[in-house]
Amino acid sequence: MKLSKKDFLSIRDLSRKELDVVLDLCAKQKPLAKQFHLEQTHPGRVLACIFHKPSLRTRLSFEIAMRQLGGSSLFITEAEIKIGSREATKDVAKVLSRYVNGIMIRTFEQQLVEELARYADVPVINGLTDLLHPCQVLGDIFTAIEKLGGIDGKKVVFIGDGNNVARSWLNAAARFDFKFVLAAPEGYQIEDSFVDAVMKDGSPDYEWIPDARRAVRDADVVYTDVWTSMGQEGEKEKRLKAFAGYRVDDDIMKLASASSIFMHCLPAHRGDEVTDSVIDGPHSVVFDEAENRLHIQRAIIALLVRGE
Ligand code: CP
Numbered sequence: 001m002k003l004s005k006k007d008f009l010s011i012r013d014l015s016r017k018e019l020d021v022v023l024d025l026c027a028k029q030k031p032l033a034k035q036f037h038l039e040q041t042h043p044g045r046v047l048a049c050i051f052h053k054p055s056l057r058t059r060l061s062f063e064i065a066m067r068q069l070g071g072s073s074l075f076i077t078e079a080e081i082k083i084g085s086r087e088a089t090k091d092v093a094k095v096l097s098r099y100v101n102g103i104m105i106r107t108f109e110q111q112l113v114e115e116l117a118r119y120a121d122v123p124v125i126n127g128l129t130d131l132l133h134p135c136q137v138l139g140d141i142f143t144a145i146e147k148l149g150g151i152d153g154k155k156v157v158f159i160g161d162g163n164n165v166a167r168s169w170l171n172a173a174a175r176f177d178f179k180f181v182l183a184a185p186e187g188y189q190i191e192d193s194f195v196d197a198v199m200k201d202g203s204p205d206y207e208w209i210p211d212a213r214r215a216v217r218d219a220d221v222v223y224t225d226v227w228t229s230m231g232q233e234g235e236k237e238k239r240l241k242a243f244a245g246y247r248v249d250d251d252i253m254k255l256a257s258a259s260s261i262f263m264h265c266l267p268a269h270r271g272d273e274v275t276d277s278v279i280d281g282p283h284s285v286v287f288d289e290a291e292n293r294l295h296i297q298r299a300i301i302a303l304l305v306r307g308e
Pocket residue numbers: 054055056057058059128136265266267
């Protein structure tokens with residue numbers, strides 16, 4: 001099956017049926033990849049990977065996924081192409097489309113990714129913007145399904161900043177049937193304008209509850225992310241104060257369901273948003289999440305980038 005959109009910029013780009021196609025392909029390919037039996041469907045294909053922010057998981061998992069499919073990747077930083085200043089975004093999009101078969105970009109503004117996608121003839125994949133982190137959350141949903149047997153009917157509680165990862169969870173709640181609760185202090189919740197747009201595109205079961213202890217009751221998934229995201233380093237001290245009381249510790253985990261899983265996209269700031277006892281504890285699935293970034297992105301590439 002082909003996906004209806006050329007690009008993957010947001011979880012809401014895909015219908016539930018299409019998201020299930022990605023998840024099913026991921027489940028099919030994962031054991032084959034682990035046994036080195038994966039079919040090389042993309043020989044000679046090249047993915048350009050543009051990074052305006054640092055990365056461990058996203059960079060490596062996209063590069064490895066391309067190699068596993070028989071193709072290769074190019075790592076490009078701002079120092080090389082200077083999109084928008086050395087050259088217009090649309091010209092970069094057109095030139096890259098003559099060289100490569102797909103573009104993955106991690107940058108600040110979602111608008112830049114959308115502009116690149118508008119002018120590129122090849123698929124563009126969002127590897128994180130200030131607004132969204134769709135590959136992360138789709139991989140997380142795959143992990144939650146593996147661990148909990150499904151995501152529909154579950155309660156996902158995100159404790160922390162209403163940031164790119166949290167917004168992508170809200171987007172996912174518009175396509176899947178789980179309850180999504182954000183426990184964030186006033187001023188750090190997901191913006192009303194974003195929530196309103198999601199509400200008009202699906203009917204997510206969403207609640208913002210500032211009280212983390214109340215929010216986390218009976219959660220099946222307890223999720224957190226850094227309090228200071230890439231690009232917000234100047235706000236670190238202010239944020240440390242604002243999020244005091246939102247650390248995921250053993251007391252918080254005791255209020256969640258006994259069979260709950262703890263998730264974090266990583267990198268973690270141990271001792272800030274999560275204690276060592278939780279991230280290294282029995283509920284934690286953080287390294288399965290990291291592994292599944294590879295498997296979900298390989299499925300996304302396989303469905304979006306033209307292969308044999
Ligand atoms: N979770 C995630 O995107 O990790 P990186 O920033 O290391 O890519």
